[in-house]
């Protein structure tokens with residue numbers, strides 16, 4: 001069997017790229033659903049049912065954009081026969097095997113929010129996605145405020161997040177960003193109005209045209225057609241539709257939250273209760289000590305406490 005990567009899907013028609021030769025082909029999928037053996041680590045398991053987690057199961061699923069697949073080209077029609085295990089799996093956009101998410105925040109308009117940033121970062125961590133932070137509209141904020149924002153965000157750089165500052169309208173900061181996409185499958189995410197489309201257009205000026213061609217080809221009144229496409233960019237791919245504009249936690253127990261703070265995890269061995277410490281009111285908490293001495297920004301810790309309360313309240317609703 002030959003291996004390929006799914007680049008585009010319109011209804012049940014797939015554009016696949018052979019992983020060895022790079023040849024692009026149109027393929028169908030045999031029957032409507034694929035069967036797939038799963039192991040404990042598989043991302044499919046997470047979606048289906050928590051109870052199957054420890055077992056190997058067989059499921060029926062459809063191929064989607066981003067999938068690595070096996071295909072059969074011996075007949076006149078090329079057919080996808082098997083989906084290889086996914087490393088992650090998003091629903092909106094409907095794409096598998098994402099390497100990174102460009103989290104776009106505007107410096108202003110809408111205002112930058114650390115609350116939203118931390119929420120996105122928790123979710124990225126939970127979904128095992130790698131975020132890259134983009135701060136847009138730096139031309140709309142005065143220099144002093146921008147310097148302060150950069151200072152406040154430096155902590156995030158120190159704990160391992162890449163951060164870029166852009167003015168997409170004048171294409172400032174765009175060139176230094178382009179290496180980020182190399183050999184990766186990237187999706188853009190962020191609130192409405194932060195500048196995702198403008199950024200995409202700054203990266204790929206030809207994209208505008210492409211988007212128009214597609215809506216023309218699909219015709220009007222066919223809004224239910226499933227369509228997802230990846231754009232080739234700098235030896236990588238960018239997903240055409242943005243994801244995560246509105247976000248909610250999928251965390252139901254408050255004690256799960258701490259695991260999604262890499263800066264807390266890194267030091268929790270020094271808490272008296274080690275891995276059991278929720279860093280709230282436990283004695284001998286290293287995280288609280290670090291907040292008090294300014295090693296962890298107080299605002300980040302305050303937002304952590306807010307999230308803990310949000311999760312608890314959400315639980316009470318059920």
Ligand SMILES: Nc1nc2c(ncn2[C@@H]2O[C@H](COP(=O)(O)OP(=O)(O)O)[C@@H](O)[C@H]2O)c(=O)[nH]1
Pocket residue numbers: 136137138139140166167168169170190191192193194195196197198199
């Ligand atoms: N001045 C300035 N305006 C921007 C920038 N990025 C986006 N915009 C404007 O912000 C508005 C929303 O941008 P858009 O790309 O549609 O946001 P999206 O909803 O995230 O796709 C538009 O009017 C853009 O022209 C930027 O870097 N600088």
Ligand SMILES: [Mg+2]
Pocket residue numbers: 196197198
């Ligand atoms: Mg947009």
Ligand SMILES: [Zn+2]
Pocket residue numbers: 268271272277278279280282284285286287288
């Ligand atoms: Zn602690």
